[in-house]
Amino acid sequence: MTAAIAAAIRQIPNGQVSTYGAVAKAAGYPRCARHVAKVLNQVRGLPWQRVLGSGGSISLPGELGLEQHFLLKAEGVKFRGRRVDMKAFEHLFPKRSKVLSKGARMPKK
DNA sequence: ACTTTGACTTCGG
DNA sequence: TCCGAAGCCAAAG
Numbered sequence: 001m002t003a004a005i006a007a008a009i010r011q012i013p014n015g016q017v018s019t020y021g022a023v024a025k026a027a028g029y030p031r032c033a034r035h036v037a038k039v040l041n042q043v044r045g046l047p048w049q050r051v052l053g054s055g056g057s058i059s060l061p062g063e064l065g066l067e068q069h070f071l072l073k074a075e076g077v078k079f080r081g082r083r084v085d086m087k088a089f090e091h092l093f094p095k096r097s098k099v100l101s102k103g104a105r106m107p108k109k
Numbered sequence: 110a111c112t113t114t115g116a117c118t119t120c121g122g
Numbered sequence: 123t124c125c126g127a128a129g130c131c132a133a134a135g
Contacts, residue, residue: 001132001133002132002133019117019118020116020117020118021117021118024117024131029131029132031117031118031129031130031131031132032117032130032131032132033117033118033130033131034114034115034116034117034118034130034131034132035115035117035131035132035133036115036116036117037115037116037117038114038115038116038132038133038134039133040116041115041116042133042134048116051116052116053116053117053118054117054118054119058116059116059117060116061116064116065116068116105118105119105129105130111135112134112135113133113134113135114132114133114134114135115131115132115133117129117130118128118129118130119127119128119129120126120127120128120129121125121126121127122124122125122126
């Protein structure tokens with residue numbers, strides 16, 4: 001599954017971005033956003049800078065965050081304040097034939 | 110086999 | 123808009 005996630009991340013084209021949750025979902029593990037982060041941190045050769053937190057926010061702390069910002073900017077991604085303009089730059093993964101249905105979540109409300 | 114660990118996500122205040 | 127709490131799941135030790 002680590003491989004599946006890594007593969008999903010590699011699919012993100014230059015100039016576009018995605019989120020942890022979206023990547024996890026695309027890889028077939030909708031709830032494993034956190035693991036995506038871990039994969040990004042461990043696996044090398046991935047376009048890690050194209051993966052953002054929900055809403056297009058940079059989750060990387062410190063200088064790495066600045067570097068991410070820089071790299072994305074270099075790819076043509078534009079920022080709306082502290083967030084990436086997801087509406088315009090989020091990469092949509094090809095829908096896999098609902099193999100893993102995840103159903104509704106969020107028990108709270 | 111159990112515990113820890115994440116660059117998360119979402120809700121409510 | 124920002125902050126804290128709770129839920130979440132697989133990989134690594």
